[in-house]
Amino acid sequence: MKSLGSIRRSFAPWQEADSKPYISFKNVTKKFGDFVAVDNLNLDIYEREFYSLLGPSGCGKTTLLRMLAGFEQPTAGDIFLDGVSLKGVPPHKRPVNMMFQSYALFPHMNVADNVAFGLKQAGMSKSEIGQRVDAMLKLVKLEEFERRKPHQLSGGQRQRVALARSVATRPKLLLLDEPLGALDKKLREETQFELMDLQQELGLTFMIVTHDQEEAMTMSDRIAVMDRGMVVQTGTPAEIYEAPNTRYVAEFIGSINAFEGLVTKSADGKISLKGTDGFAMQVDAPPGSSYSKDQQAWFAVRPEKLKVSRKKPATKINAVRGEIWDLGYLGDMTIFHVKLPSSLVVRASMLNAQRTVEDPISIDDDVWLSFASDAGVLLER
Amino acid sequence: MGTLFRRITIAVPYVWLLVLFLLPFLIVLRISVSEPVIAIPPYAPQFDLSDGLQGWSEKFSQLSLANYQWLFSDPLYTNAYLSSVRVAIISTFITLLIGFPLAYGMARAPERLRPIFLMLVILPFWTSFLIRVYAWIGILKPEGLLNQFLMWLGVINEPLQILNTDNALYIGIVYSYLPFMVLPIYSTLEKMDYSLVEAAQDLGCTQLGAFWKVTARLALPGIIAGSFLVFIPAIGEFVIPDLLGGTETLMIGKTLWSEFFNNRDWPVASAVAIILLFILVVPIVLFQNAQARSVEKSQ
Ligand SMILES: Nc1ncnc2c1ncn2[C@@H]1O[C@H](COP(=O)(O)OP(=O)(O)O)[C@@H](O)[C@H]1O
Numbered sequence A: 001m002k003s004l005g006s007i008r009r010s011f012a013p014w015q016e017a018d019s020k021p022y023i024s025f026k027n028v029t030k031k032f033g034d035f036v037a038v039d040n041l042n043l044d045i046y047e048r049e050f051y052s053l054l055g056p057s058g059c060g061k062t063t064l065l066r067m068l069a070g071f072e073q074p075t076a077g078d079i080f081l082d083g084v085s086l087k088g089v090p091p092h093k094r095p096v097n098m099m100f101q102s103y104a105l106f107p108h109m110n111v112a113d114n115v116a117f118g119l120k121q122a123g124m125s126k127s128e129i130g131q132r133v134d135a136m137l138k139l140v141k142l143e144e145f146e147r148r149k150p151h152q153l154s155g156g157q158r159q160r161v162a163l164a165r166s167v168a169t170r171p172k173l174l175l176l177d178e179p180l181g182a183l184d185k186k187l188r189e190e191t192q193f194e195l196m197d198l199q200q201e202l203g204l205t206f207m208i209v210t211h212d213q214e215e216a217m218t219m220s221d222r223i224a225v226m227d228r229g230m231v232v233q234t235g236t237p238a239e240i241y242e243a244p245n246t247r248y249v250a251e252f253i254g255s256i257n258a259f260e261g262l263v264t265k266s267a268d269g270k271i272s273l274k275g276t277d278g279f280a281m282q283v284d285a286p287p288g289s290s291y292s293k294d295q296q297a298w299f300a301v302r303p304e305k306l307k308v309s310r311k312k313p314a315t316k317i318n319a320v321r322g323e324i325w326d327l328g329y330l331g332d333m334t335i336f337h338v339k340l341p342s343s344l345v346v347r348a349s350m351l352n353a354q355r356t357v358e359d360p361i362s363i364d365d366d367v368w369l370s371f372a373s374d375a376g377v378l379l380e381r
Numbered sequence B: 001m002g003t004l005f006r007r008i009t010i011a012v013p014y015v016w017l018l019v020l021f022l023l024p025f026l027i028v029l030r031i032s033v034s035e036p037v038i039a040i041p042p043y044a045p046q047f048d049l050s051d052g053l054q055g056w057s058e059k060f061s062q063l064s065l066a067n068y069q070w071l072f073s074d075p076l077y078t079n080a081y082l083s084s085v086r087v088a089i090i091s092t093f094i095t096l097l098i099g100f101p102l103a104y105g106m107a108r109a110p111e112r113l114r115p116i117f118l119m120l121v122i123l124p125f126w127t128s129f130l131i132r133v134y135a136w137i138g139i140l141k142p143e144g145l146l147n148q149f150l151m152w153l154g155v156i157n158e159p160l161q162i163l164n165t166d167n168a169l170y171i172g173i174v175y176s177y178l179p180f181m182v183l184p185i186y187s188t189l190e191k192m193d194y195s196l197v198e199a200a201q202d203l204g205c206t207q208l209g210a211f212w213k214v215t216a217r218l219a220l221p222g223i224i225a226g227s228f229l230v231f232i233p234a235i236g237e238f239v240i241p242d243l244l245g246g247t248e249t250l251m252i253g254k255t256l257w258s259e260f261f262n263n264r265d266w267p268v269a270s271a272v273a274i275i276l277l278f279i280l281v282v283p284i285v286l287f288q289n290a291q292a293r294s295v296e297k298s299q
């Protein structure tokens, strides 16, 4: 598979043979009674990485962080920090801080005392604490609020106090459990970039939990997509987006159309399929894959890789007729929902710069949908 | 119609307070400045509507503070007050020591068990207070259950004299008032977000440190409420010292009772009650301030 490094910066320690992971989950399982919350999981996270755990609610993300912070013990397996097992190390002895989903600000302390809490525990001198607290509050732009109690702050301000408190002690690793979950959309987007800047500035390793794929894509060096206690795929945002390894991942990250088919022929790096929707497909075989005849498979194509046109394409392969079912104008682009004869509704998008002004496609029009043989990935499940 | 209804609903608690608290207080106050006589009722003067204004002002001049002077001149009363305060403080402290872990255990128990534990705490109220205190006599007396059990264990050879000592008094008070300590502490602990404790540990506190800096600190309003709810009734407690305490157990409630029933000295008994009330006003005001402050804080 083509190697897509981090787009954000040239940083890819996971590709270097001699770099050692900072955090290693080795066959970690966590059970609550009979319920398996984390299932034989392996993960490597490198120093200064911005690592996201992405998955639906209840898939075990928080449990994973809590094991790392020391609030839960793995039922089996072990976690290593800088090569040293964390087994039996209590939370207060771990160089790991956590920013809680609920923020967990101390309600009886003002903002400055909240931020100073960890510093006092570390036995810092009073003047040092004062300086550090001022610096942290400046960093999160809350200087004027140092005397306020948490209940006198807005959600966004609380979030920033929690952040300042958790980075004040300069932990090597910061765990953030849905840090932006309680914020509104606009504030979220601003804060995403602030988090990224902060991480760069302080040189920390971030492990962040989210169920918002856009958020994960924007901020992360790498993402682990989780499902029911297991990691389904890890990779850079581009890898996960361009080359999802299952339909689950593909559907979780952005929207995707999965054209189902049965393999008819596999030769010369191309695979031919008989589409369930009544059209023939011929697509690039994923490297290292082996498909046999009559095997069920899905060709997953992103909406922006589908071509919508009134004109009949030159070849009948990878092309299907449909009807515009629905249409959404988003300013920069237009989203089409196209209904196929099998009544499957497919999503396609087109930049408005490409959409011809003289003859725009509108609702109820008959159109042709087509895609190139390398427009998506063929998935076994 | 609407405003009338509202006025009535607002008036109800005031009428209630007036009839059930202020009037009895005024009656007791008035008896406390009277003179004891052998009559029914056993104090003088008696005010009568037929006396006319002249008779009333004459009788008014007969009222005096002599009973209060008497109370302060006889060390028996001062000692009884001091000893009551001491007993109440010690009992409150013991109740806190037992009640806090109980409340903590309840608040941290699985959610489905909590109503059961709450029920168990409240259950004793279904039986008469008097009967429960009597039951302790059966347990604590020399041939009672506790002594039999200890002797069976071989811890002691002879029965211990527990009944009619201060120890029995403390056992009785702590047992009776424990729910008043447990419930307010439980209610503060139950609504506490446990992730605060974890956050404290995460930021470098040991478990014990996090307990002091977060759990105990946030439970403080409950601890204060519980302590006052135990302290205030314990000071004036009469039944428990009478039934479980010894002859030398001096408590103001017992003193009051004997003034009233044994000596039939209603005026002195009333004066004792009024002074007790003033002693209690201090913690009650403190308590209300603390409550007001915690309400302010939680807003
Ligand atoms: N202390 C616990 N006891 C029992 N079940 C738990 C406990 N903590 C988490 N779980 C269960 O484990 C699963 C994963 O939870 P969690 O890690 O919080 O998911 P996520 O953060 O991905 O939403 C959930 O089904 C949850 O109900």
Ligand SMILES: [Mg+2]
Residues within 6 Å of the ligand: A061, A062, A101, A177
């Ligand atoms: Mg969670």
